[in-house]
Amino acid sequence: MKRHINKVAVIGSGIMGSGIACHFANIGVEVLLFDIVPRELNDKEKAKGLTLEDKAVRNRLVNDSLTAALKSKPSPIYHQKFANRITTCNLDDDIARVAEVDWIIEVVVERLDIKKKVFESLDNHRKKGTLITSNTSGIPIHFMSEGRSDDFQKHFCGTHFFNPARYLKLFEIIPGPKTSNEVLDFLNGYGEQYLGKTSVIAKDTPAFIGNRIGIFSIQSLFHAVKEMGMTVEEVDKLTGPVIGRPKSATFRTVDVVGLDTLVHVANGIHENCKNDERLDLFELPDFIKTMSENKWLGSKSGQGFYKKVKGEGGKSEILTLDLDTMDYRSKKSAKFATLELTKTIDKVVDRFPILINGKDKAGEFFRKSFGALFAYVSHRIPEITDDLYKIDDAMKAGFGWEHGPFQIWDAIGKEKGLELIKAEGLTAADWVKEMKEPSFYSVKDGATYFYNIPKKGMEKVPGQDSFIILDNIRKSKEVFKNSGVVIEDLGDGILNVEFQSKMNTIGGDVLSGLNKGIDLAEKDFQGLVVGNQAANFSVGANIGMIFMMAVEQEYDELNMAIKMFQDTMMRMRYSSIPTVSAPHGMCLGGGCELSLHADKVIAAAETYIGLVEFGVGVIPGGGGSKEFALRASDSVRKGDVELNILQEYFLTIGMAKVSTSAYEAYDLGILQKGKDLVVVNKDRQIATAKAHAKLMAEAGYTKPVKRKDVKVLGKQALGMFLVGTDAMEASRYISEHDHKIANKLAYVMAGGDLSEPTLVTEQYLLDLEREAFLSLCTERKTLERIQHMLKTGKPLRN
Structure with missing residues (x-):
């Protein structure tokens, strides 16, 4: 049976x-969102003379919840207009409407009696064959479906989303006693392809996979902190980006999630996992009990492990909880010699062997925490899952770890991991000791294999056929490499240019690699993809290089560097093969300009893209200013006011607007409707980009003709812009230097001070753009902005 999900109900x-x-609204599905009817009127409703029978009152709880969600930051929705796909309902008046939907998802309070009552009502109204799932994070699935109809139980299971549902990729699927395999297979595929998730089928055990391992890891650290006499800052320093974890590390993460949530899950495991060999670790330390009693729950209560206060002069300060005195104090810096040894190592996976050999407290901490983690995960198989890769997938997708426990163990070495376990007075599960393979994972023919415990051999991780994993093919499919890029053969005549610079900045080596990729593709291949699988596509041009040239007043060299950037972007546009850009994460400045010049963009939904050059005191100089002038010209339709359209593009650059999703990039004119596409699952992005490059090539791609028909408005537009920027400075909305930059941009986008509207070439605009960029690089305030960005990573408004 082929299923389609057109409408869902969320209870x-x-x-x-x-x-x-x-x-669900993000991916185009119609949603009915339900909640209960209020028991009494609030003050506003009383003042308006409303009664409990008025629809506005009856839907108040659901309406207020949705409104609050849509206003929250980060936003749960890709674009505010997508909220129109959600209809609010109440469970008294509208319950019969669940018969309209293809999938019902229960997300009510974590009490079995309430859930069972809700399911009884839903069972009476749903149509046969409708999927029905619970988002519980702790209640056993088999308890919830007891007493329900056979059709209900066949189509019922747990589908555990992690909060926030838009951003965290883990989607745990937990079968009930009678869940059909067809339902499990469908949800597994739907989660990956449509919801953009990492689907993991888990067993019906307390906290499932992600929270069982994640809460163990946090609780283990809580106990280690007291044992080792460590501070909150020290633990967060050691458990953040240095080991491929989120910046919020451990204690800040607990503050964001809420201490009450962690306590609830930890208590659930402690009460329901009596055979867990580390049960003692799920007991709450005294400092957690004190915090719970004091309602120091984190961000939701205004204080947790950290507390934001107003200091002298109204300046904000973040205080830290001292776990010995339970008082808040000023933050202390945390430094460790072991971490210094990893500063030159870009790849996180290469840091682990160094970290566990540290001679200081950090080294001891890593040996203890990894030893405990390795032992624990080995004993969870086959209790929570039969397959070790599912544990790694769950931790990466649900907790934002760059590497799962078994991948870290591989990085350290299987035998070394066993040594760490033994040093902690623990033992690994027997299957690890009996394992003949040297590692838990291997790569063969571009695919990842994992150690299958029952079969005692390596087996291909399922579901990879729709992905291209660059880490797996880089060595075997490398066509060219320099210090900035690796060019890989993706097969079917398509090459991929993968950036390898720090933060994927675009400098001379990357530009050289892009040109080489186009040369190779034009000679022996059919198309070119520019894509990578780092955290961010590219944060833009290498401003450190620009700063050095400007400080040394090497203006001829800087002019040549800018021209090389422009020429490379134009090659992306005017090569004889189709070029496809695959941006994701941050795609700023030069990274955005590259995407503007590709034949097609296949953007991940989570793409934060924009031209942000104003923040470092310049205008877009790699073709971005030219391109926006061109797109403004192309956007004009009969009856449009040309100046208004040009002004929109001007303001997008001048205000350094960055989209908060790929869908918002359409509004900014960065992505183009009907040409560029968005994919929700980033793991599929390179494969999708390759497919489109191949399709364009096979459809008979022809090299575009260079544009000579870009209409610029000259003095008509320039005058409008200059009046506007003068007014902005006079009103103190912008600084004197902002004014100067804006006027330079105005000159470029107006096509100079031409006396009347004129058709010009792209090269004419590129020359204006380059001249403006170069002149701004001679300004002291621009150099101050660049230097401040290099030092702090933040823009300076001087």
Whole structure:
């Protein structure tokens, strides 16, 4: 049976329910969002003379929840207009409407009696064959479906989204006693392809996979902190980006999630996992009990492990909880000699062997924490899952770890991992000791294999056929490499240029690699993809290089560097093969300009793209200013006011607007409707980009003709812009230097001070753009902005 999900019902509109509703709306599904009817009127309703029978009152709880969700930051929705796909309902008046939907998702309070009552009502109204799932994070699935109809039980299971549903990729699927395999297979595929998730089928055990391992890891650290006499800052320093974890590390993450949530899950495991060999670690340390009693729950209560206060002069300060005194104090810096040894190592996976050999407290901390983690995950198989890769997938997708426990163990070495376990007085599971393979994973023919415990051999990780994993093919499919890029053969005549610079900045080596990729593709291949699988596509041009040239007043060299950037972007546009850009994460400045010049963009939904050059005191100089002038010209339709359209593009650059999703990039004129596409699952992005490059090539791609028909408005537009920027400075909305930059941009986008509207070439605009960029690089205030960005990573408004 082929299923289609056109409409879903979400029962419960709290933070999680509204987040799930928004994510289904994100992918184009119609949503009915339900909650209960209020028992009494609030003051506003009384003042208006409303009664409990008025629809506005009856839907108040669900409406208020959805409104709060849509206003929250980060937003749960890709674009505010997608909220129109959500209809709010109440469980008394509208319950019969669940018969309209293809999937019902229950997200009510975590009480079995309430859930069972809700399911009884839903069972009476749903149509046969409708999927029905629970987003519970702790209640056993088999308890919830007891007493329900056979059709209900066949189509019922747990589908555990992690909060926030838009951003965290883990989608745990937990079968009930009678869940059909067809339902499990469908949800597994739907989660990956449509919801953009990492689907993991888990067993019906307390906290499932992600929270069982994640809460163990946090609780283990809580106990280690006291044992080792460490501070909150020290632990967060050691458990953040240095080991491929989020910046929020451990304690800040708990503050964001809420201490009450962590306590609830930890207590659930402690009460329901009596055979867990590390049960003692799920007991709450005294400092957690004190915090819970004091309602120091984190961000939701205004204080947790950290507390934001107003200092002298109204300046904000973040205080840290001292775990010994339970008082808040000023933050202390945390430094370790071991971490200094990893500063030159870009790849996180290469840091682990160094970290565990540290001679200081950090080294001891890593040996203890990894030893405990390795032992624990080995004993969870086959209890929570039969396959070790599912544990790694769950930790990466649900907790934002760059590497799962078994991948870290591989990086350290299987035998070394066993040594760490033994040093902690622990033992690994027997299957690890009996394992003949040297590692838990291997790569063969571009595919990842994992150690299958029952079969005692390596087996291909399922579901990879729709992905291209660059880490797996880089060595075997490398066609060219320099210090900035690796060019890989993706097969079927398509090459990929993968950036390898720090933060994927674009400098001379990357530009040289892009040109080489186009040369190779034009000679022996059919198309070119520019894509990578780092955290961010590119944060833009190498401003450090620009700064050095400008400080040394090497203006001829700088002019040549800018021209090389422009010429490379134009080659992306005017090569004889189709070029496809695959941006994701941050795609700023030069990274955005590259995407503007590709034949097609296949953007990940989570793409934050924009021209941000104003922040470093310049205008877009790699073709971005030219391109926006060109797109403004092309956007004009009969009856449009040309100046208004040009002004929109001007303001997008002048205000350094960055999209908060790929869908918002359409509004900014960066992505183009009907040409560029968005994919929700980033793992599929390179494969999708390759498919489109191949399709364009096979459809008979022809090299475009260079444009000579870009209409610029000259003095008519320039005058409008200059009046506007003068007014902005006079009103103190912008600084004197902002004014100067804006006027330079105005000159370029107006096509100079031409006396009347004129058709010009792209090269004419590129020359104006380059001249403006270069002149701004001679300004002291621009150099101050660049230097401040290099030092702090933040823009300076001087």
